[in-house]
Amino acid sequence: MLFNSYEFIFLYLPITFAVYFLLNRFRLTKVGIAWLALASLFFYSWWNIANLPLMMGSILFNYTVGTMLAKGTLDRFIPKKSLLILSITANLLFLGYYKYANFFLENLNFLLDTKFAFLHVALPLGISFFTFTQIAYLVDTYRGSSKEYNFINYVLFVTFFPHLIAGPILHHKEMMPQFENKRAKVINWRNISHGLLLFGIGLFKKVIIADTFAGWASPGFAATSLTFTEAWATALSYTFQLYFDFSGYTDMALGIALLFNIRLPQNFDSPYKSNSIIDFWRRWHMTLSRFLRDYLYIALGGNRKGAFRRHLNLMITMVLGGLWHGAAWTFVVWGFMHGAALVVNHFWRQLGFKMHWLLGRLLTFLFVVVAWVFFRAESFTQAMVVLKGMVNVEQTGLFTSGISPALPWGRKELIVLFLAFLFVTIWKNSSEWEKGFQPKWRWAVAAAVLIVAGIYGLNRVSEFLYFQF
Numbered sequence: 001m002l003f004n005s006y007e008f009i010f011l012y013l014p015i016t017f018a019v020y021f022l023l024n025r026f027r028l029t030k031v032g033i034a035w036l037a038l039a040s041l042f043f044y045s046w047w048n049i050a051n052l053p054l055m056m057g058s059i060l061f062n063y064t065v066g067t068m069l070a071k072g073t074l075d076r077f078i079p080k081k082s083l084l085i086l087s088i089t090a091n092l093l094f095l096g097y098y099k100y101a102n103f104f105l106e107n108l109n110f111l112l113d114t115k116f117a118f119l120h121v122a123l124p125l126g127i128s129f130f131t132f133t134q135i136a137y138l139v140d141t142y143r144g145s146s147k148e149y150n151f152i153n154y155v156l157f158v159t160f161f162p163h164l165i166a167g168p169i170l171h172h173k174e175m176m177p178q179f180e181n182k183r184a185k186v187i188n189w190r191n192i193s194h195g196l197l198l199f200g201i202g203l204f205k206k207v208i209i210a211d212t213f214a215g216w217a218s219p220g221f222a223a224t225s226l227t228f229t230e231a232w233a234t235a236l237s238y239t240f241q242l243y244f245d246f247s248g249y250t251d252m253a254l255g256i257a258l259l260f261n262i263r264l265p266q267n268f269d270s271p272y273k274s275n276s277i278i279d280f281w282r283r284w285h286m287t288l289s290r291f292l293r294d295y296l297y298i299a300l301g302g303n304r305k306g307a308f309r310r311h312l313n314l315m316i317t318m319v320l321g322g323l324w325h326g327a328a329w330t331f332v333v334w335g336f337m338h339g340a341a342l343v344v345n346h347f348w349r350q351l352g353f354k355m356h357w358l359l360g361r362l363l364t365f366l367f368v369v370v371a372w373v374f375f376r377a378e379s380f381t382q383a384m385v386v387l388k389g390m391v392n393v394e395q396t397g398l399f400t401s402g403i404s405p406a407l408p409w410g411r412k413e414l415i416v417l418f419l420a421f422l423f424v425t426i427w428k429n430s431s432e433w434e435k436g437f438q439p440k441w442r443w444a445v446a447a448a449v450l451i452v453a454g455i456y457g458l459n460r461v462s463e464f465l466y467f468q469f
Contacts, residue, residue, distance in 0.1 A: 001046040003199075003252045004206050004458060012043065016161075017259055024185040033179060034152050036260070040159035044126070051124040055159075058094060062087070062134040063154045069138065070147035084142045088135055095131045098123055103327035125467065126165040128324060130158055132291055137172045139295055146172040153179070160262070162253040166466035168267035168287035175262070184261035191258045193439040193447070198255030200450030201430050205248030206464065207457040213241035213420075214462065216408050221382055223407065231389025233409045233417060238376045239369050240420045242465055243272065246285070249464045251430050266431055272368070272424040275360040277341040278349075280368060292321050311346070315339040325375070330383060334374040341367060361425065 001008050016039045023032040045052045065087040068074050074083060096104075102118045109116055137157075140146035148154045157175050158164075178184055220226065220234025250268040257264045271284035281289050297317045303310040315336070322335015348355075355363075370387070377383035 001043055002463065003249070003256070004203055004454065004462075006455075006458060009455065012039075013256065013259075020260065021185075021187050029185055030152075032185070033156055037152055037156040037159060040156065040161040040164060043161040044159060044164060047125050048122075054098075054124050054127075055130060058091070058130065058134065059155055059158050061090065062138060062158075063148070063151055066138055066141045066147070066154075067149060069141045070149070080142060084138060087138055091131050091135050091138075095127060097121070098127055100323075100327045129167050129169060130164065132169050132288075133158060136169065136291060136295060140172060148172060148176065160257075162256040162262075163264055166249055166253075166464055167285070168250070168253070168265050169291050170265070170287070174265065178262050181261075186261075188261050190439055191261050193444065195255040195258030196451070197443055197447040198251045198258065198430060200255075200447040200454065202248040202251030202253075202255060203454030204450040205244040205251065207454045209420075210241050210244035210248055211457070211462055213237045213244065216413060217241050217376070219407050221376060221378075221386065223385060226385060226389030226392070227395040228389060228392045229414075230407055230409065231386050231392065233414065234386055235369050235373055235390060236417050236421070239272075239372050240417070240424065242372065242376075243424055245465045247429070249466060268429075269431060270424070270429045272365055273361065273426075274364050275355075275357050277338065277345050277364055277367065280364055281338070281342070288321070288324075292317050296320065307350075311343045314342050314346070318342065328378075330374045330377055330380065334371050337367075337371045337374070365425065 001012060003009075016036070020032050020036055020039075023029070023035055041052065041056075044055060065083065069080055069083060072080070078086075098121055101121060105116045105118055108114060137146060137148075141148075148157070153176055156179065157170070157172055160170075160175070163170060214237075217234060217237035220230060220237065223230070223234075226234060247268045254264050254266075265287055267286050269283040269286065271280050274280035274283055297313055300313040300316060301309055302313060316339075318339030319332060319335040322331045322333070322338070325331045325334075370390070373383050373386050373390075377386065
């Protein structure tokens, strides 16, 4: 079930909301928690009910291990650290089997000239997100900063439907206290108005803006040759598609959670305004950056073992972060590029050099655009078509590459791309607009207009890009 679908907007969300607060109205708070957990499981099962046993198996395993870590049940038989390592390994093997097994076999066949048959496995939706969420929970429990002895509460923590499919990646200690808060049990009209506004902004971003750019980017990446202008239009179309798609999902997730008086952590903060690649990773997919820093980079030693190890740890973290997004070498290259850029950025700062903020913002944006080509391309061949076009200064016009009639760009589209560039690099984002939010009639009108416009555009429903990761 998509946030941007009729069944979600007109059936699932209103029913889930009404039953939850009705149960709380009659002080059936534990039943309300159970209802929200069941509704979230139903939301997940809507895609493919065959995936539900897999997720429930993962939840049961990690809940059991987490309880044993918190209570010290197996301390006499196995050290807690060993139990933690084994449980994390089990989670990674679970993720690896479904997400990377065929990628491994494909490369093994190529290297050894073998003919191992591919496995017939379908990638369960959201597996990366609910696996990483639970790994973070196990580590936090081992450190003594989280514990959960109520199974229903744990199920809700993992499956709460606004974040389940594409994040943000949550910490147990920042979520469950909110569900237990008595103030969260009653309808809060300020949160409802705020949440509907965020939902409307996100729906408009996704349906009207991101899906429009998707229709421009896809033909470019499918082309066999591109002129300079066409290649840059292709790369920028995807750059803006991904921006509005992901930020749209984030706004919708935050808005939906607010309807239930839950504040999810911020996950997106105008990354194209970044003055450096370090700044970019503080703004893009912020909870993934937090996870990679806290549970991978620091675990590898962080910056505690000298400059060389610090840079090596950065590279390992970003390459694995790239691979997390998908089982393809193009994602590895994307992660390597960002890792190398971070190393250069840190080295630049160590030397004491400074750069004008405007130049820094422009260079960072250009680097990110080029890197996105590998992120989007289905093969290196496809990526090279776009990259060669981006330096093809001998052919700068539109409709001159021989296959251009299939491409969507004209002067109007190029103007829209330029306006989008100004918007994402200068204009305030939704989190900046919401500071000091107060329910007023003009915000209600804005929310209504955005939601109606988004619903009007649902005739071309498409999944969010991060669902595939």
